[in-house]
Amino acid sequence: MQFVPLQDPPSAQRERPKRLALPVHDADLGEAPVPAEPSPWGVIWKVGGLVWLGVTCIALSWLARWAGTRIDGEYVATITAHGVQHALVFLVAALAYRAAVALGWPATPPARVRVVLVNALLALCVVFWADLAIALVSGFVDGHIADMRDMLQAMPGFLVHFKPWAEPLYFYLPPYVLGLCAIGLVMMSHRHHREALRTAELARAYAAARMAMLSAQLQPHFLFNSLHAIMGLIDESPRQASVMLARLGDFLRHALQISHSPWVDVATELAGLEAYLAVQQTRFSDRLNVAIDASPQALDVYVPSLLLQPLAENVIEHGRDESGPTLQVRVVVAMLDGRLHITVHNSRPRLTADLAPADYGRGLANVSLRLRAAYGDDARLSIGPDAQGGTTATLDLPARHGATAGSAPP
Secondary structure, eight states, X not given: OEEOOOOOOHHHHHOOOOOOOOOOOGGGGTOOOOOOOOOHHHHIIIIIHHHHHHHHHHHHHHHTTTTTSEETTEEOOOHHHHHHHHHHHHHHHHHHHHHHHHHOOOSSHHHHHHHHHHHHHHHHHHHHHHHHHHHHHHHHTTOOHHHHHHHHXXXXXXXXXXXXXXXHHHHHHHHHHHHHHHHHHHHHHHHHHHHHHHHHHHHHHHHHHHHHHHHHHHHHHHHHHHHHHHHXXXXXXXXXXXXXXXXXXXXXXXXHHTTTOSEEEHHHHHHHHHHHHHHHHHHHGGGEEEEEEEOGGGTTEEEETTOSHHHHHHHHHHHOOTTSSOEEEEEEEEEETTEEEXXXXXXXXXXXXXOOGXXXXXXXXXXXXXXXXXXXXXXXXXXXXXXXXXXXXXXXXXXXXXXXXXXXXX
């Protein structure tokens, strides 16, 4: 069996990654934890506070020329008093916002009507408090106690007449509703972001679990075939059976080392393939000749583990002929246009046409399913006649490196 890298620049040929069957942990594959849902109070203080700060700045700019004067006999509080009033209004509005967030937005129409009514009542309470607060700051901040008493005496009119509500509603209801909408949108955005991350994580976990399950199916399938071959060699060639059993142990050790992870780099995958082909080389001796050509640029690309073993097994099992010439098997791994291309070729037999997926056996069907779980529609497996004779299985895969190898398909 030969291992010959493709021709590359001298700098790329001087060093080749060491082939080690190292485990790949989920943390190395870009798994991002789902962020915690933000605290409602945090959103209220930041988002609601920012909205009210903007409203306060606009209101104070507009009131600046009348502040501290009288209009139609009514006292207009100073800029300082209005600033304190807006702060007091926001504190009460924050309590109303927290109650609104707790109510949420139910699914049924009757429940939604109740929520709308409760929110309308909360808004009216904030507006009422805004008018009460301006009376209090006029007295305690500006020192206009008599004007404060007059304003407080007029407060009962809110309960029986609409006119006193007109001005507070005009000035304080829009900013309250604007703050509520901003808080709701931010909370909804965070919730949707969390759900999207959770959905992506579930898809990634499902794909990884499915790939691991399909990979696990390969091991007993190959093991039974190998043990059956060893049993056939025990009587006619005990030494060859012993060597094959030792090499089978090497392959199974490699398979167990990577069994907990559905992804490995190409270097590790080829190390496992070499262990498998060593078993087959012992089994068929000089009736099998294998060559592996790998580009150094492709060695750090990640692929589903044990992806190549069923392809190699397929070309050997279908190409072997006890009485025919030596079966030539060639595996080529290279990067083409930013994608990973892998071909597994045998010298016989030559198919008359491309093999349809419906005609795949267990091993090829397993590869096809794992490609679907790993890459979605962004990977292709084709099996067909080779122009120079024999049959070639071709894999066209995205070039995924470390941090993105564990990602679920879109």
